[in-house]
Structures are given as C-alpha cells and as structure tokens.
Amino acid sequence: MSCPSSCETSCQSCGSEADEDTSVAGMLRMERMPHIWCPGCGIGSVVTSFVEAVRRSGLNRDKIAVVSGIGCTGRVAGYVDFDSIHSTHGRAIPVATGLHLANPDLKVVVFSGDGDLTGIGGNHFIHAARRNMNLTVICVNNFTYGMTGGQVTPTTPAGANASTTPYGNYEYPFSLPFLADAAGATYIARWTSLHSRNITQSIEEALQHRGFSFVEVITPCTTLYLRRNRLGDGVDTLQYYQDNSILKHGADTRETAIDFQGKMLVGKFVERQKPTYLDAVNATCARLIGDDYQLYGKTPPEKEAEKK
Amino acid sequence: MVNADPKGVDAGPHFLDGDHALAEGALAAGCRFFAGYPITPSTETAERFAERAPEVGALFIQMEDELASIAALIGAAWGGQKVMTVTSGPGFSLMMENIGLAVMTETPMVIANVQRGGPSTGLPTLTAQQDMMQVRFGSHGDYNIIALSPDSPQECFDLAVWAFNLSEIYRVPVFIMTDETVGHMHEKVVIPPADRIRIVERNNYKGPKEDFRPYKFDCQGGHPMARAGDGYRFHITGLTHNERGYPAMTPEQNVKVLTHLMEKIDGNAEQIIRLEEDGLDDADVVVVSYGITSRIAIRAVHEARELGLKVGALRLITVWPFCEARIRELASRVKAIIVVEINYGQMVREAERCVAGRCRVVSVNHCGGAVHDPKVIVGAIKEAAL
Structure with missing residues (x-):
C-alpha cells in the first residue's frame, strides 16, 4: 500500500505503509553488521525466518517489538530493525510483559536462548504461559551457554559433555514443549534450524495467535557444543537433523524429550484458544x-x- | 508541566496510612502501571492500587517475584506508561540488578521501599532505615539515583507526586525510602484537587525518525524518549551504548555514559535537594535526621532548646543526592552534627565525609525494630553542646 502523503517511512498520520524495504536486509540494522555469531551457528537462520514471517504476516512492523535477554540469542534485539530492548539475563519475558501490557496494540516477540529462558528465566517462562500472556516466545535451543563458553544448561541432553560437566551431564533435561504445555501455553511448535520454511510458518502463526505462543528451534552451537562432543561441524548437524527429525503435528508433548543424538519430534504440537x-x-x-x-x-x- | 488527570485524583481529606497514600500519590501523578509482589510491610500500596486500577483505567499486575516486577516496569515505561512498584528489604535486594538496567537505559520509574529491619528476613513487621546505602550503591557498577524520605502519610502522597516528576525530568529511577512506621501509621491526608497538582508529562520524541536518538550524554535531564509502536524503532541495552542506543563497548564511551549518569543528578542537586530546617541560624549543635526518625528528633530538639541549648534540626527530605554543600557550610560554624537514624550508622558516613574533621560528628543509631527514645537524642545533644 502506498502512502498518499508520499512519506519516506511508515506513516503514523495516515496509518499506511510506505514502500518500505521488506527484504531481509531491510528488516535488519545493517549498520551493525557484521554480527557476533559464529560460522555454522543456527541463530541467523531463526532471525531470517522471523523477518520473513513478519513480512508474510502483513503486520505493521512498527507495531512489533523485540525483547531479548542475555547470551548469543540475546543479541538478536540489537540486529533487527524494530523497537527493541536488550534486557538482563533471564528477564526478557517480564520486560516483554510490561511492554505489551503498557501498550496492548504491540505484538511483542521474545528471543531467548535455552539457558536464558529456562535456567535463570524459567520462572518467568512458566508464569507468562500460565497467564496466557499475549507474547510470542522464540527459543533458540542449542543445549549450551554459548556466550560464557559452553556450560551445561537445563536442556543439555543427559550424557552430553559441557565445560561444567566435563565427565558428561548427569542431570535430567527439560523438554520445553512439555514444560510450555503443562504451564498453559496455547501455541507450541518445535523445529530444527534445518526446517527454515517450517520455522517461518510457525512464527507467522505465532504472530497471528492470540495468547502465549512458543516456538522452539533446535540449533547447532558449532564452536562449543559440537566441538566438545565431537559432533563435527554445522553441516554434519544439519544432516543429523535431517536423519533424526520425526514430523508429528499434534504430538503428545510428553513424548518430546530429546536424548543425546537421539530422535527428535518436530511439528506444531499445540494450538488452542483461550482468553489472554x-x-x-x-x-x-x-x-x-x-x-x-x-x-x-x-x-x-x-x-x-x-x-x- | 500540566495539571493532573482528575481521573486519578481522589481529592479531599482522607484518613490513610502511608502505604495507601503512596498509591494515591502515584495515581494522582499519572502512574497507570503497577507491577508488584507481596512483601510486608509494603503490600498495602499494591492492594490499594489494585483496588483503584479499574476505575482509573490503570493496570495492576502481581508478578511472580520482584525480579519480574521491576523488569516489567522497564518494559512498561518504554511502552509509554508511568510506572511504579513497591517493596521492602528482601524484595529490594532482588530488584537490584534491574535497577541497574533502569539507570543504564535511563528509564523513568518510581520504586518505594517501605523499610523493615534486617539483615535477611530480619524484622518483617518492624521499622528500620537500614537500606539507605543499598538504595544508592546496591546495584553493581557506578551510578546515581534520587531518593526521598517521607515522614508522614501526607508526605508519602506529596513525595510520590514529586518522585514521578523528578523521574520524568531526569529519566532515572526515583526511590521513596519510607519505613514500616510511616507505612502503617494512619493520619489525615489531604489530596488537593487535580488542578492544584502539577505533573511533568512523559517527554515523547515527535521529530523526524532519522534524527531520533534515545540518549544524549550531556549531563542534563529533559532528553526525550520514544514510545514503542510510534515508529522510531528504538534500541536500548544494558551494555555501554552510543546515543543511538547501540552497544559501543570502549573505555572512552564508558567515560561519556558514566559521567552523564552521575552528573545529570549531582550537577542538578540544587533543584533536587529539599531540606527542612529549624533553628539553624544560631545553632551550636545540628541534629540531622530523615523519615520517621525526624519526628522523634524534632521533639528532642525542642526539649533541648527548653533547657537553653542552642540546637537546630535539619531534616533530609531528599536523602540522595546528599546535601553536601549545606553540611559543609554548617560544619564550619557549629560544634557538632548529630545524625539520628534507625540503622547501625549509614548516612552518618556521608556527614563525616562532608564535615571532614571541621566539627564533631555524632551517630545516634538504633538497630531497628522501634523508633528512638527522644531522651537518648536529648542526652546526645547535651553532651555535644558541652
């Protein structure tokens, strides 16, 4: 839609969108490139799917805000050209909750890593899901604290090696779709970073969903998790995803646990309506x-x- | 400045405790978002706000903990609302990290701490003034804030309004450091009509998008914010940042940011510091106090005067920034400065620093759980006046 007053950017007075650059690059803060992520990292794939989903959704980009916490995924808020808050470790969801409640016209998207979201921020995750807060939460789950050097997280599969479990992880990991479901989330999907079109579609659905929507994306951390566990490089991991992902829409979330290098259920597990x-x-x-x-x-x- | 929105102003005489008066002050000041978590002795403020929110069109949310409460305030402030939370000792400790984020991102908010005795769980239902240093230095890194200390429910109302105005001007968290006694003490509170309450509105940027900068490191307040959804696509971060809000992690940039954060408060201390003085002109001894303690101190000062002692009272309404200039000036002409407070001796350290040996400094402290016996203060005055 072109703006009658021919303004350069999206126009508040007429409410219409100018001919804005909606390419991937047009939705990123290119002046901030190069980004900090390692070669083979999956975060970039998820960001690409996110901006593509925004473009397809037709939502007004100025009414979407991105909030992230700390860690590699925490840096997403700084690279996407939206109103954005790079908050503290674990607190992206409560910051997003405040932003959304103060300005309900906004669609607020949280980008968070597994440690940020379910370790230090786990309490906020379950409570926002319980309240069916109208947020979209995207978790980039690479089974590791990347920014601090590869420590064990609440999702690291049992037996995997991490810098703080040098003899193998002896804890039981969270299955995030199961956790989100039990807490009350009303949209839950899981993909791997191989499934870029599915991620895009799920994020688009999540953006349109009214309520707490959760999209988990399993991604490779090439520098730390893969190397420490001798799992090859990013391409090897995508091959592993190809061979071991089992598509099962509507799967019982109790079956979504991930064993070390085992099979993984992917798909849209939950979509239900309930007042926000x-x-x-x-x-x-x-x-x-x-x-x-x-x-x-x-x-x-x-x-x-x-x-x- | 504009007149208060009448919707939030319950004008007229009331019989309120300090906690309830804080909530009324916040609503009068235009606060429309409150996120909190229950903790004695502050919870009544949250309860009052929750009860009044629907009729004012405000939102109250009880978050899952204090970490979430303060984080929600940061989001809500950038969503365009004036925001508040209230807490006490342990909850205040939990808020410390994101108080730092609010300072760093220059986010206006008001936080009330209804102080109770500590450390740890301490004396949940009994009074204290033990968080006076924590409020100034409790979060990591160097930073600056504003803290006010009311001595009555009326002043809880009045200072809540002023706290919101200060937080909007200087884009900084402003703290109302009250205590259990003021919080639970019922007195007459007169809420003025809306057209007698002056409010500093949120300064939202309205210029061209390409010129928008969320920050200006000029050691002053008054710089505009953007509201999410208005099309400016702001970015804010807790990392050291440039004026565009993007990370810029160099020693040189940290000088700019930190100097601005410190000096926008210290450089405007004259506008921020409010004191109440009584009989200082001919005083040999000055009794310094704040909050509930000043109500006991003033009685002691009057008793001492009846005994013929030349003693005056200085009440800190603004505790931080500290009234350095006034203390230095007094130190050069009095025999002694007595600091009365319900802690092991906190603000007395600031007094000693400013006095720098020019007169005696006496700490009349109380470990918490009750207010001072005025006789103890009179005794200290007598001894100091010798």
Whole structure:
C-alpha cells in the first residue's frame, strides 16, 4: 500500500505503509553488521525466518517489538530493525510483559536462548504461559551457554559433555514443549534450524495467535557444543537433523524429550484458544465498571482535543 | 508541566496510612502501571492500587517475584506508561540488578521501599532505615539515583507526586525510602484537587525518525524518549551504548555514559535537594535526621532548646543526592552534627565525609525494630553542646 502523503517511512498520520524495504536486509540494522555469531551457528537462520514471517504476516512492523535477554540469542534485539530492548539475563519475558501490557496494540516477540529462558528465566517462562500472556516466545535451543563458553544448561541432553560437566551431564533435561504445555501455553511448535520454511510458518502463526505462543528451534552451537562432543561441524548437524527429525503435528508433548543424538519430534504440537491475560482483565473490569471501561482510557484533555 | 488527570485524583481529606497514600500519590501523578509482589510491610500500596486500577483505567499486575516486577516496569515505561512498584528489604535486594538496567537505559520509574529491619528476613513487621546505602550503591557498577524520605502519610502522597516528576525530568529511577512506621501509621491526608497538582508529562520524541536518538550524554535531564509502536524503532541495552542506543563497548564511551549518569543528578542537586530546617541560624549543635526518625528528633530538639541549648534540626527530605554543600557550610560554624537514624550508622558516613574533621560528628543509631527514645537524642545533644 502506498502512502498518499508520499512519506519516506511508515506513516503514523495516515496509518499506511510506505514502500518500505521488506527484504531481509531491510528488516535488519545493517549498520551493525557484521554480527557476533559464529560460522555454522543456527541463530541467523531463526532471525531470517522471523523477518520473513513478519513480512508474510502483513503486520505493521512498527507495531512489533523485540525483547531479548542475555547470551548469543540475546543479541538478536540489537540486529533487527524494530523497537527493541536488550534486557538482563533471564528477564526478557517480564520486560516483554510490561511492554505489551503498557501498550496492548504491540505484538511483542521474545528471543531467548535455552539457558536464558529456562535456567535463570524459567520462572518467568512458566508464569507468562500460565497467564496466557499475549507474547510470542522464540527459543533458540542449542543445549549450551554459548556466550560464557559452553556450560551445561537445563536442556543439555543427559550424557552430553559441557565445560561444567566435563565427565558428561548427569542431570535430567527439560523438554520445553512439555514444560510450555503443562504451564498453559496455547501455541507450541518445535523445529530444527534445518526446517527454515517450517520455522517461518510457525512464527507467522505465532504472530497471528492470540495468547502465549512458543516456538522452539533446535540449533547447532558449532564452536562449543559440537566441538566438545565431537559432533563435527554445522553441516554434519544439519544432516543429523535431517536423519533424526520425526514430523508429528499434534504430538503428545510428553513424548518430546530429546536424548543425546537421539530422535527428535518436530511439528506444531499445540494450538488452542483461550482468553489472554488482558482479555480476562478487560472482562473483569467491564463487569465492574460498565461497557465503557477502557484500559488507559483517554484523559479528559485528550478527549477534548479529539472533539476539536 | 500540566495539571493532573482528575481521573486519578481522589481529592479531599482522607484518613490513610502511608502505604495507601503512596498509591494515591502515584495515581494522582499519572502512574497507570503497577507491577508488584507481596512483601510486608509494603503490600498495602499494591492492594490499594489494585483496588483503584479499574476505575482509573490503570493496570495492576502481581508478578511472580520482584525480579519480574521491576523488569516489567522497564518494559512498561518504554511502552509509554508511568510506572511504579513497591517493596521492602528482601524484595529490594532482588530488584537490584534491574535497577541497574533502569539507570543504564535511563528509564523513568518510581520504586518505594517501605523499610523493615534486617539483615535477611530480619524484622518483617518492624521499622528500620537500614537500606539507605543499598538504595544508592546496591546495584553493581557506578551510578546515581534520587531518593526521598517521607515522614508522614501526607508526605508519602506529596513525595510520590514529586518522585514521578523528578523521574520524568531526569529519566532515572526515583526511590521513596519510607519505613514500616510511616507505612502503617494512619493520619489525615489531604489530596488537593487535580488542578492544584502539577505533573511533568512523559517527554515523547515527535521529530523526524532519522534524527531520533534515545540518549544524549550531556549531563542534563529533559532528553526525550520514544514510545514503542510510534515508529522510531528504538534500541536500548544494558551494555555501554552510543546515543543511538547501540552497544559501543570502549573505555572512552564508558567515560561519556558514566559521567552523564552521575552528573545529570549531582550537577542538578540544587533543584533536587529539599531540606527542612529549624533553628539553624544560631545553632551550636545540628541534629540531622530523615523519615520517621525526624519526628522523634524534632521533639528532642525542642526539649533541648527548653533547657537553653542552642540546637537546630535539619531534616533530609531528599536523602540522595546528599546535601553536601549545606553540611559543609554548617560544619564550619557549629560544634557538632548529630545524625539520628534507625540503622547501625549509614548516612552518618556521608556527614563525616562532608564535615571532614571541621566539627564533631555524632551517630545516634538504633538497630531497628522501634523508633528512638527522644531522651537518648536529648542526652546526645547535651553532651555535644558541652
């Protein structure tokens, strides 16, 4: 859609989109390149799928915000050309919750790694899912804390070697689709970074979904996880994904555990409708105050200005 | 400045405790987003806000912990709302990391700490003033904040409004360092009509997109923010950053950022520091206090004056930044400065630093759980006046 006032960028006054560059490069902050990610890392594939999903969704890009925490995936917020917050370790979801609740017109997307999201930030993850907060959470799960040098995370498969489990991981890992499902998420999908078209489609669906949507993408950490576990390079891992991913839409999330170099279920596991947190708040308040209840209702001077 | 939105102003006389008055002050100041987690003795503020939110069109959310509460404030502030949380000792400790993020990203917010005795779980239901250094230095790295200390429920209301205004001007977290006694003490609170409450509105950038910068490292306040969704595509980060908000991690850039964060407060201390003085002109001895302690200290000062001692009172309404200039000036002409506080001796260290040996500095401390006995303060005044 072209803007009648022929403005250069997307226009607030007319609400229409100018002829904006919606290529992948056009949605990234190219002045910040090169990025910090290693060759063979899967984060870039997920970012590419994300911007492609935004383009396909037709959503107004200025009404999408990206929040991330700390770690390799935490850097996504700095590279995508959206309103973006690079917050603290584990706290992307509560920051996103505040951003969304303060400005419900926004679609807020959280990019988070497995350690960030389910280790230090695990409590926020389950509570946002429980509330069916209208957020899209994308977890880049590479089974490792990359930024700090390859330590064990809550998703590292049992037996895998990490710098803090040098004799093999003896903990039981989380299965994130199962965790999200149990906590109350209303959209859950899992792919590997090989499945770039599926990731795009799932993120697009997640962006359109009302409620807590969760997309997990299994990715290779070439520098740390692969090397330490002698699993070859990025290409070898994509081959492993090709040979061991089992597509099963609607799978029971109890079956989604991942063993070391074992088979992995991928697909869209959960999609259900349920009132979001804000739907529930608004319904309660409308019952209390009346139908003219409006969260952040306009102030008298604003109403006055509108009349004029 | 504009008049307060009448929707948030419950004008008229009330009988409120300090915690409830804080919530009313926040609503009057235009706060429309409150994220909190229950903790004694601060919870009543959250309860009041939750009760009033629907009729004001505000949102209250009880988060899963204090880490989430303060993080949500940062998101909500950049979403365009004025934001607040309230907590006490242990919860305050949990908030420390993201207080640093709020300082670094220059995010306006108001945090009230209804102080209780510590350390650790300490005295959950009993008063203290033990977090006065933590509020200034508790998060890692060098930084600067503003902290106010009310001595009554009325002042909880008044200072809440002022705290929001200061946080908008200087884009910094502003702390209301109250305590269990003021928080749970019921007194008359008069809420003025909306047209008598002056409010600093959020300064949202409205210029051309290509010129937008979320930061300006000029050691001043008043720099505009952007609201998410308005098309400016801002980026903010806790990393050392440039004016565009992008990471710029060099020693040179950290000089610029850190100097700005420190000096926008210290350089404007005259506008930020509010003191209440009583009988300082001819004083030989000055009693310095803040918050609930000042109400006991002032009684002791009056009793000592009746005994013929030349003693004056200095009440810190603004605790941070500390009133260095005033203390230095007093130190050059009085015999002694007595600092009365409910902790093992915290702000007295600041007084000693500023006095730098020019007069005696006496700490009249109390380890928490109760307020001072005025007799103890009178005794200290007598001894100092000799």
